Amino acid sequence: MSLGAEKRVLSGMRPTGSLHLGHYHGVLKNWVQLQHEFECFFFVADWHALTTSYEETSIIPTAAFDIVVDWLSVGVNPGEATIFIQSRVPEHAELHLLLSMITPISWLERVPSYKDQQEKLREKDLSTYGFLGYPLLQAADILIYRAGSVPVGEDQVAHIELSREVARRFNFLYGREPGFEEKAEAAAHKMGKRNAKLYFEIRKRYQEEGDPEALQRGRAFLEAQQNISIGDRERLFGYLEGGGKVILPEPRALLTPASKMPGLDGEKMSKSYNNTIGLREAPDSVRTKLRTMPTDPARVRRNDPGDPEKCPVWQLHQIYSGVDVKQWVQEGCRTAGIGCLECKQPVIDAVLKEQEPFRERSQEFLADPDSVRAIIDEGCEKARDVARDTLEDVRQAMGLQYR
Ligand code: TRP
Ligand code: SF4
Numbered sequence: 001m002s003l004g005a006e007k008r009v010l011s012g013m014r015p016t017g018s019l020h021l022g023h024y025h026g027v028l029k030n031w032v033q034l035q036h037e038f039e040c041f042f043f044v045a046d047w048h049a050l051t052t053s054y055e056e057t058s059i060i061p062t063a064a065f066d067i068v069v070d071w072l073s074v075g076v077n078p079g080e081a082t083i084f085i086q087s088r089v090p091e092h093a094e095l096h097l098l099l100s101m102i103t104p105i106s107w108l109e110r111v112p113s114y115k116d117q118q119e120k121l122r123e124k125d126l127s128t129y130g131f132l133g134y135p136l137l138q139a140a141d142i143l144i145y146r147a148g149s150v151p152v153g154e155d156q157v158a159h160i161e162l163s164r165e166v167a168r169r170f171n172f173l174y175g176r177e178p179g180f181e182e183k184a185e186a187a188a189h190k191m192g193k194r195n196a197k198l199y200f201e202i203r204k205r206y207q208e209e210g211d212p213e214a215l216q217r218g219r220a221f222l223e224a225q226q227n228i229s230i231g232d233r234e235r236l237f238g239y240l241e242g243g244g245k246v247i248l249p250e251p252r253a254l255l256t257p258a259s260k261m262p263g264l265d266g267e268k269m270s271k272s273y274n275n276t277i278g279l280r281e282a283p284d285s286v287r288t289k290l291r292t293m294p295t296d297p298a299r300v301r302r303n304d305p306g307d308p309e310k311c312p313v314w315q316l317h318q319i320y321s322g323v324d325v326k327q328w329v330q331e332g333c334r335t336a337g338i339g340c341l342e343c344k345q346p347v348i349d350a351v352l353k354e355q356e357p358f359r360e361r362s363q364e365f366l367a368d369p370d371s372v373r374a375i376i377d378e379g380c381e382k383a384r385d386v387a388r389d390t391l392e393d394v395r396q397a398m399g400l401q402y403r
Contacts, residue, residue: 009038009254010147012045012086012138015063016053019070020276021351022269024358025319026259030151032075040081041145041383044068047086047093048138051131052117052124068372070279073362084379086141091387096133096140098394102169103136111135111158139163142251143170144387146230149254160253167248174397175244184239187232191225203240215241231393247397248390261319264293266312280362283352290316290348295340296333305336313344320350 011031019028034040044064050057064085071083086092108114109132118126130137138159142150143166150160177183188196202221206214218240222233234246262268263275270276277286295313296306308314308329317329325346332338365372395401 007038007149008041008145008147009034009149009151010041010043010142010145010251011151012043012048012141013067014045014049015060015067016049017063017271018066019279020269020271021279021354022259022261022263022276023070024074024279025261026153027151027256028071028074028076030256031071031081032077034151035077035080038149041147041386042071042076042081042083043089043141043379043383044085045138045141048134051128051134051137052121052126054128054130055124065369065372068376069362069365072365072372072375073280073358075357075361078375078379082379082382083375084383085376088376088380089144089383089387091384091391092137092140092144094391095144095387095394096137098398099136099140099143099166099170100133102173103166105132107162107165108132108136111162113155113158135159135162136166139166143167143248144390145383146249146390147251148249150251151254151256153256154258157253157255160251164250167250170248170394171238171244171246174394175238175247177245177397180235180244181239183245184235187228187235188239190228190232195221195225199236199240206240207242245397247393262312262315264289264312266294266315277351280355280358283355283359286351286355287348290344290351291341293344295343299333299336299340302339303336306333306340308333313340313347316347316351320347320354 011027013027031040031042044067046060046064049060049063053060068083072078076083113135114132118131135158138156139162142160142163150156150163152160188199191199199218199221202214202218205211206218219237222228222236222240225233228236231245234249237249238245259268263270263273264277265273265275267273267275277289293312296308296311298304298310299306308317311333314329314333317326321329328338329343333343
């Protein structure tokens, strides 16, 4: 078992259509960064797509392939991150089922997205078992990798919270392995004499005086230990808190700041607003979209002065332009010194430049789809190895070991 699972990062996306620059600035740039710092698992949540698109499944495989090409194109690197498809790691489903046995229905019913989405997607019948279980399947996705951090947007925080509650309940119910105390004490001694002594002191302070600072300190202390196995670390966490072994560690949400990427109309870039620029959209189409995007309505004629604050192009300058260009816009717009097309040109250039490597890489991958399949195959295998390990521990903890 590898060390440092709490440093493991996991995130997923549903394959619901091609990605745009909003995804890049909101999520993917962050993934690319994280892969250098952590052991990352990124996956296509195709089962989650089924919860709302169960009537129209034929697009899912293509969408899954395309989304992986999008990830690879922006620089998610299969040498650094494990890329895989949820349904090809069926262990997620087994863990989901096992967790369903201990998850009260009320926990799922009170997840805010449950009723919200049902109301938003009125035209679909979402009174299904699978839809109710959406966040629990997500919990299984996370817990099966014992991921410490889950980069998600604000809308997913409640799902991570549910994952934490389910993990806690699981550990409470099944974390008492035989000989737990002895094993925990032995694990403490494996850290060396001084560390063990410190650990016992901190534990005593927490358990006898209920000092929450001691708990914090104890956790930080254990996280910083380099040379203990995951199993031992989890025992020591559990022993510190007075519970049993932590079989499924509680994940944290790593909040991705809301994307500030504006769309072509100045609203947030989103497929449902029809204001997007595709990640690897053809240059001509990008040019046309930007040239025809609206500007300050006060600038009817070239000689009418405008106000950048009332113009969606200005918002794009905020993302793409440096101080000098921004100043040029502010002045030129307010004095009618520049025309709108002129003003848009630096944005057009910057967007095209940003997309250039995306387009190049995607062309390479699309010319060799087998290479993409090989990346996915390898990722699925790697993910399965980890998932199998966790399930092994889960089955054992639950007393479902028949061999
Ligand atoms: N529900 C997530 C979304 O819609 C996708 C997802 C599924 C996910 N399983 C996950 C995200 C596990 C993070 C971790 O965006
Ligand atoms: Fe918008 Fe630029 Fe035209 Fe001003 S000059 S209205 S900022 S596009």
